[in-house]
Amino acid sequence: MSASTIDSKIFRQWLADGEELAVLDIRHRAAVGYASPLFATNLPADHVEAEIDRFIPRKSVRTVLADDGSCVAEQLVERLSGHGRSQLFALAGGIPEWTKGGLEGLPTFDTPGVDFSLAIRDAKGTPVITVDELVALKGQGADVIVLDSRTVAEFDKDHVPGAISVPGAELVLRFADLVPSPDTRVIVSCAGLPRAIIGAQTLIDAGVPNKVAYLHDGTKAWREAGLAPEIGRTAAYGPASEDAKRFAGEHIARLTEGDSFPRIDAATAAAWAKDDKRTTYLLDVRTPEEFAEAHIPGSIASEGGQLLGVAYRTIAVRGARVVLIDDLLGVRAATTAHWLQRRGFEIAILLHDFQSASLDAA
Structure with missing residues (x-):
């Protein structure tokens, strides 16, 4: 050897x-x-x-x-x-x-996403619904909505018919626009379990007024039941309205009550990234479209919803500092930080005004 x-x-x-x-x-x-x-x-x-x-x-x-x-x-x-x-x-x-x-x-x-999400479910008692139960609700004309918490690209490949694409870190931010009635039953789905459980529990812990559950085994269970999935971008989130932003700001405070993360500026993030004694990741948790429009030089597009379920696909260095970058509202960063900290990551948050003329897009 x-x-x-x-x-x-x-x-x-x-x-x-x-x-x-x-x-x-x-x-x-x-x-x-x-x-x-x-x-x-x-x-x-x-x-x-x-x-x-x-x-x-x-x-x-x-x-x-x-x-x-x-x-x-x-x-x-x-x-x-x-x-x-x-x-x-x-x-x-x-x-x-x-x-x-x-x-x-x-x-x-890294902690497998399934193990982490099942631990959340067991500790919190996250409500669950099966495919058969969802089909029955739809057949009864119930006021129910399915939010698919995977990436938009995954949603495009196949999803539960009638679902809306809302990647996990976007759930709180977009919620009020997509679910205007507190009486609507909300079902969070993904390809299997991790992102659906985390997404559902995020909404519950954020204190949304709706009844929330996750769809057991998501699109996998839908196909295994012999049901045809829907294909294409049939319904997806849009720009967050001012009402949705206000709702998100109020409810993210409930989710993150007790959380404490260092807030840093772009200069500090740049200095950390150049530190030859410690690894730092600068991860922009906004949507890929927002990142493409403007981002902090040296940062990496890394949707928050993906980090929640499969952090290892991006964070290859265990023990590294992780800086989560978001807009000034910070809902996506707060959501992502809330769960990543519970997986043992050292988190800092950088909120930036991406409308500023001083930003140099990389």
């Missing part, structure tokens, strides 16, 4: 020591699926050299590459070590060696 290769025993120690650590699962996306078993950032081997700086901006961070046992990780370590990444290591035997004793008790890089 070379000096740039570590065995499973050392990897276990690194996962538990609390120091900054980056892990990249470099297998093909189809093989990784929902990130099991590591729940680390998936960056396929043929993308590593071009994109590693985006995911792991500080070159001196301990970084482990895990492959499919093909020794591609060792080859990448050798190539990249000549570009200033002296703390780059390959996991000996890759994922096959890591999992040879079975998955039970196997440590993970």
Whole structure:
């Protein structure tokens, strides 16, 4: 075993020591699926050299590459070590060696979204509705609305018929525009469980007046019941009205009561990003369209709803500082911070006036 290769025993120690650590699962996306078993950032081997700086901006961070046992990780370590990444290591035997004793008790890089959301459900008693119950309500002409908390792109592929696309971090901000009556029953859906449970509990904890539940197993359950999904952008959130913003401001205060996050400015964020002793992510949690119009230089578009369920797809360095960037209202950042802190992330918030003429779009 070379000096740039570590065995499973050392990897276990690194996962538990609390120091900054980056892990990249470099297998093909189809093989990784929902990130099991590591729940680390998936960056396929043929993308590593071009994109590693985006995911792991500080070159001196301990970084482990895990492959499919093909020794591609060792080859990448050798190539990249000549570009200033002296703390780059390959996991000996890759994922096959890591999992040879079975998955039970196997440590993970990040908390799996399903585990986190189920813990929320069990602790809070989040209400649930099944596909059969939803179909029955619709058949009875009940006043019910389905809010799909996935990304708009996922919604476009398929969704429960009649649902409205509202990514998770947007739920509180857009709620009053989409659900004008307090008597409307609100069902939050996603592809399965995590984002639906978190979305439903967000609305409940924010104190919306409506009866809220999540759809068990979301679109997956809808298809498994033999029901045809709807395809395309049939209904999506629009610009938040002033009434919706007022509603969101009042209700986000209820959700985040007791939360406390440092508020920083753009200059501080830039200084943190240049710190050669600590990794900092500057994550813009607004919509992709807002980010494209204007954003803080050096920040990364990272929808808050995605961070809530699958943070590891963006945050490849455990122990890093995470700066969440939002507009001056800060509803998306507050929602995201509220849940990410409970997953152990160190959070700071940067609220910015993106209408300011002084902003230089990158």
